[in-house]
Amino acid sequence: MDDFSEHSSHPKASQVRSILRGLIASSGGxxxxxxxxxxxxxxIGSALKDNMDQDLFAAMxxxxxxxxxxxxxxxxxxxxKQVMVMGDKGLMLLTHxxxxxVLALATDPKANLxxxxxxxxxTVSRLRELLA
Incomplete structure (x- = not known):
């Protein structure tokens, strides 16, 4: 995951990042x-590729x-409960x-929905437990 940037000052940011890295790993890329x-x-916590602006990603x-x-x-x-946006180059998913x-993610176009x-x-279950 070295090509992912991870920046946040939230007290649980490192634990959230660990959960998000697990999601990314389980997705097979x-x-x-x-x-x-x-x-x-x-x-709160993110695992975004280095070329992505986390503030812009969050604002969008x-x-x-x-x-x-x-x-x-x-x-x-x-x-x-959930928002899904499908494009020809991938999927964006927001889940409360x-x-x-909210958990926000973006996938490549070949992702198995x-x-x-x-x-x-x-992942949402793990995050709910952590952030409760």
Missing amino acids: AVDAAATMTTDGLI NASLLVLAEKASGEVDIGNL VGHDA GKILLDTNK
């Missing part, structure tokens, strides 16, 4: 970036989350970790 952040976009995902929450409320589908935290969702659910 399909996950390109993973971050846990507050719902307003402050990084926080904006996406706000918009998705408004949309889910407008169409009355209940509390937002708790009331105030079922495995990514399964690994994400396991």
